[in-house]
Amino acid sequence: MTTFLETDRLVLRRFTESDVDNLTALDSDPDVMRYLTGGTPTPRAEVENDYLPAFLAYYEKCTGFGFWAAEDKTGTFLGWFHFRPQPHDPPGQVELGYRLKKSAWGRGYATEGSKALVHKGFTDLDVDRVYAETMVVNNSSRRVMEKTGLKQIRIFHQNWPHQIDGSQHGEVEYAITKTEWQTNPKKPT
Template identity: 65%
Template sequence: MHVFLETERLVLRRFTESDVDNLVELDSDPEVMRYLDAAATPRSEVEHDILPRFLWYYENFPHYGFWAAEDREGRFLGWFHFRPNEGAPDGEVELGYRLRKSAWGKGYATEGSLALIELGFREAAVRRVTASTMFVNSGSRRVMEKCGLRHVRTYHEEHENPLPGTEHGEVEYALTKEEWLLTSAAGG
């Protein structure tokens, strides 16, 4: 197991071919997929598209990509991503996470996100971290705020089959390295 990052309660590690079942199970929970405009992900898509894309990042970007999140006992909790978006300016990365419902409300999303943000600002050439979610996804918005990201904008996208809450739009949050350094120096 190649450990990428450890926190007080989490291990973020590289995905392997043996994680197919973990990903299929995670994406099969309707509550986990509720704000993602997606149905359960078919196993073949995990095997032939999603997992190979996750593994591709390890070959191409040392600090960016997707990581399996486990608790210290080795239980799969979900994943985090920290990667440049297509067309984003150099030094801008997107933060994201998808955790099992059993891991919600325990601070794991905040803990893993803070560790990735720190890694990005200290060791990679990250200058700005962004994250987005549906306006109505208050849990994810709270995580972003606890990590120091601030609301930048609310925007609306067209959806063929809009989810409940789509009418309220999507929100983007962001944190710059300068803002992070100020709050880190202040102990916040």
């Protein structure tokens, strides 16, 4: 198990094939999946055959980027973070994302992990811009983005195959550039 990043309370490590139960349990909580699928759980077969192999493949194709299992210092699985370029992104731009177990909500883990990834991206990974997206109505995730130093850029609408309660209000994009991060006197580190 390779540690990617450590913070005061978190270890972000590479996923392994043995994480299928962790991911299945995470995606089985309707509250966790509320703003993603409307609360519908992800079937274990989909986690095992699609999601986890995609997570693992990232380590080979994009050094320093991908999906990272988040654990507390006792080794308890809390969820995951991603820090990765999307296929449509220009060079130097990456998307930040996170999904944590309900028991980890409201404890600052999402902000702590996000700040550490932004810091690593701007200092070690030649990143120029970090962005994150969520539903307009997902206030908790929006607060994490703001605490991480990202600023609201735009509200936009996407065509989703299944409507989720609140999706009529659209999605929101937050972002921060390396220059903005470097010149911020209260820079989140």
